[in-house]
Amino acid sequence: MTNNPPSTQTAPNSSRWKLPLLGIELNNPRYWIEVIGIAIAYFGSSWIIANTIPRLYGPSPVWPGAGFNVGLLLAFGRSRWLGVFLGILFFNLHKNWLTVLIPALGASIGSTIGTLITVSLILRFTRTTYPFHQVRHVVVFSLCSLFSGTIFQTITGTGIYILTKRYEGDFLKDYFLPWWIGDSIGVLIFASIVLTWLRSHRDNKIKSWLNWEVVIAISSLILVAYFSFYESQPIEYLLLPPLLWSAFRFGAKITTLLIMIVSMTASIATASKFGVFYKAIGKGDSLSLLQIFMGVIALTTMITIAIVEENRIANLNLQRANADLEQRVLERTSALRQSEANALELASKAESANQAKSAFIANMSHELRSPLNAVLGFSQMMMRAKNLATEHYESASIINRSGDYLLTLINNILDLSKIEAGKTTLNLQTFDLKHLLDDIEDMFHLRAINAGLNLFFECDSNVPHCIYTDEIKLRQVLINLIGNALKFTKHGSVLIHVTNVNTPINESKDIQDPSNPKLILNFSVSDTGVGIAAEELSELFVSFSQAQAGREKQEGTGLGLAISRRFVQLMGGEISVTSELGKGSTFQFQIHAQQGKELVSDPTEKRRALAIAPDQPNYKILVVDDKPVNCQLLVKLLTPMGFEVQEASNGQEAIVIWDQWEPHLIWMDMRMPVMDGYEATKYIKSTVKGNATAVIALTASVLEEEKAIVLSVGCDDFIRKPFREQIIFDTLAKHLGVKYIYENIQHHKHEADFPSEILLNSENLKVMPDSWIMQLYRSSLEADKNIVINLIGQIPENETFLVRSLTKLARNYQFEKLIDLTEPLLSKHIE
Structure with a gap:
């Protein structure tokens, strides 16, 4: 597939000629067929929407014509803009030809220009007419759909409404915002379906529509849609799993078609006074919630389609690399038998292949964590908004928690890789054990109640509050064990019991501090669940292995217990299990720790920073990242706080801005084109002026050795993506001494x-x-x-x-x- 629009690939024909500047091909029959096709697509889709969805809310919740215009211009070329203009003009005139001629012309011109702006920006930043092969392209496509031409055409359309005095009520809330979001959602949904059906040639083939996967997926969609959009049950986001399933199994064409059907069903049901969106809240908020729902399912599914395509390409590359490696091994087998030198050469090649595998895992992790940084970062920013409706706050919280869960899955895979490579180490620190247990209890409390189970946490009185060991690994082990216990328990309870075993610890343990008492803590997690057969116990802690109950559930990766066992061993203990089928299981492990000093709680620790405190310098911050989304996240996070922020897309730009502007602190991405963060940091820190500038490395790399390398080139600190906003503020306070105004925790709404x-x-x-x-x-x-x-x-x-x-x-x-x-x-x- 070429990345150039088809309109630029015309067959040589001396009789064809174009109008200057306009790109109209007067003597090209194909040009006029495509122009008429675009006009008919816009007119037909708009007529159907106008006559299908009752007008309860003013503008339609979704406008397919905007999506058809963008998708068809991307497919056929921008020179077919005349079809957009004609389609919009004829639709606006088809009822009242003379009375609305001037407003119709204005709306047609504005919408045509807006569509060209959107298409031009998508082509400029993705350099492809099919922006669904990479997650980065999907993000760019989504941002352009929301914040470019759709705003222009909405301003034009609503401006004509103002001039003709054709609106009543709150103009911004009832007209401008629904119109803009309706056009944007239309582009997300209908431009996607146009492009996938016209451009995608590598879709999965469905052998039979009676295949069990197809039947289950479509049945799930119909069932959830019925209960959500007719019975008004708040389970509309359960439509996401079958849509994601479709993205993985059936390809882009079928998936985009299902998204369109779900979205139109939700719109028609809501406008007809049915379903969860109409019943839940008032009609104005109902429209916003409906539009957010359609945007979330469209964007999430398209990102999944892009991830599937990226994985397919990565697998193809890996298969080619493996095939090439196997071929080379076969070609050199005879030579390796005759010479020790050749044997050393083969060992060298094997080491290179191993390094390539490590590089591949690191790169894949980097690419996965980068979009997660945007998902978690912007969801946190939405939750900071003071005027955000409760329903939208909950939606943002769901996105944030889902992103956290996805990050946990990625980290599990990386943890296993580190364990296999022998690179996992302890991160010892003092923390409040009772506080850790309370956090975990709160995390699983609602899940236990929903399952009808009793969840009990018991801690003996001789267990100290503060201990010194690896908090993160201990938390992960407990979460894995408790999550499994709740998953496989249908009736009864789950009990977590912590005791202090008064047994001497081997003096050679390197975590000891002679000034602190030594401890052996015993943790047990007991449940009244289905139990585990005796013959399965020996394989329970093997990677990717699951017991019969786990296989029946058809969920989980089989990594949780393997990782937990390794973490417990690192903390000086061992994990064991006793179980009886039908009666339950008990997992028990011991860890070596030390009694820690009592922690002094920081009164600002759980409070959110609102702004920079008065009487402080005007802090200047430079953000350096080649991905505009990451720059935008930090700019939007820091600017409202009172920081002065500038951006740079590579190390070379960063050096120029630093030299002229002299920022106090630089957030430096390490992987960038032109000049990376390593070279830029070396240059800045090699100067006298640069020593006064704090440089903080901000990278999605997960390699432990990366931190040492980053600090060695001169960076003052190291933060991984995705990050929490509090880490950003704490780092600024640490290196610049920034003081903040915090929210009053006594008035917090939670x-x-x-x-x-x-x-x-x-x-x-x-x-x-x-x-x-x-x-x-x-x-x-x-x-x-x-x-x-x-x-x-x-x-x-x-x-x-x-x-x-x-x-x-x-x-x-x-x-x-x-x-x-x-x-x-x-x-x-x-x-």
């Missing part, structure tokens, strides 16, 4: 941040009937934890604070506080 024993009082219990309060009182007197937990399960779902506060008291066996809360409300009954 009740989970408050200590329940401080805020909870008897008044909170009045939402429940007297009989319930009496049962809670009697159960607390009897210290019956199970009955208390069951009573808490009867509290309405919207009383989140009450549920979490009472659950925490019950889990910690604080029945005296429960009695104190209920007695004032039952005094008349007790008398």
Whole structure:
């Protein structure tokens, strides 16, 4: 497939000629066929939408014509712009030819220019007419669809509405934003389907539409769509798994068609006063939520299609490399038998192949973490917005948590690679063990409740609060074991018990500090689940191996237990399991640690920075990255805080800006064209002026040796992508001494941040009937934890604070506080 638009590849014909500047080919029949085709596509799709979706919200939630225009111009060439103009003009005139002639001409001109802007920017930054082969191209296509020509054509269209006085109500909320987003969503969905059906030649072939995969995928879509868009059940995002399945198995053509069908079904149902979007909230917010839903499924699925294509190309390259390597080995077999020199040559080639494999893994990780940096970074920025609706805040939180989960999967693969290469080491630090257990308990609490399970955390009194070992690896082991226990337990409970084993530790352990007491901590995770057969126990900790229950679930990678065992061994212990089919399992492990010094909590640790505190210098920050999305993320994060920020796309530009502007700190990406971050940092740090500038390496590389290399060339610190916004602010404070204004934690909207024993009082219990309060009182007197937990399960779902506060008291066996809360409300009954 060529990267040039087809319009530039005309057959030699001396009789054809073009109008200067306009690109109109008067004597080219194919040109006019394509122009008429574009006009008909716009007119037909717009007519169908106008007559299919009732106008409840003003502008349509999605405008396919905008997508057809962009997709067909990318496919046929920008010189076919006349078709865009004619299609829009005829649609605007087809009802009232004379009365709307001037407004129709204005709208047609504005929309045509906007479409050309969008198409030109996509071609300029992707240099291809099919921008779905790489994740980077999909991101560029999405940004151009949202923030380029669609804004221009919306301004033109709404401007004509203002001039002709054809609107009522809030102009920005009811007209401009829905119009703009509707055009943008139209481009995302319908330009994609046009390009995939006209340009994609390497799609997966469906052998039979009765194939079980096809039937299950389409049945899942129909079932979820029915419950979401007709029965108004809030499960609309369950449509994503079958769409992603389709992207992996059926290819781009079928997947984009399914996205279009789902989006149009949601739009028609909502406009017809059906479904979750119409029922959940008011009609204005309903339109925004519907448009966000269509944008999320379209963008997520197209990125998945690009990832599949990138993986296919990478696999082809790897297969070619393997085939080439095998051929070379065969060609040199006879020579290797005759000479030791040839044997050394073969060993050298094998080492090169191993290095190539390591480089391939590192590069793939880099490419995966780079888009994740944008996903996590921008979702965090959305969550910082003060005027964001609760529903949109929750959507951004879902995106953020999903990105975190994807990052965890990537890190698991890398952890296994490091373990196999013997490069995994301990990162020792002092941390609060009780706080770690509380965090993990909060993480799994809701999942346990939804599954109808009891989740208990018990910690012996002789276990110290602060210990000195590897917190990250201990957290990962506990998460793996507890997650498995909840996954394979249908009824009953999961118990996590921590004890301090008073046994001497071998004096040769290198984690010891003679000034701190030595500990052996025992952790056990017990469940009442399906259990594991005795013959499967020996293979349980082997990489990519799963027990029968895991294979039946058809989920998981089989890496969790293998990684957990290696982490436990690094911490000086061993992991074991006892299990009985049908009764449950118990995983137990011990680690060597030391008692740590009590940590002094930082009052700003859990508070979000809002702005730079007054009476400080005007800090100048330079962001250097060859990917505009990464630059944009840091600019949007730092500029509202009060920093002065400039950008550079490579090391050479960075040196010029640094020399002229003299920034206080530089965020330096290390992999860039023209001049990379290593050379730029060396040059800056080789000067007297450069020693006064802090240079922080910001890279997606996961190699441990990368940090040593980066620091050796002069960088002052090292941060990996994707990063959390708090790390950025803390690093600026560390190297520049920046002080911030923090939010008032007492006014934070999330009740989970408050200590329940401080805020909870008897008044909170009045939402429940007297009989319930009496049962809670009697159960607390009897210290019956199970009955208390069951009573808490009867509290309405919207009383989140009450549920979490009472659950925490019950889990910690604080029945005296429960009695104190209920007695004032039952005094008349007790008398």
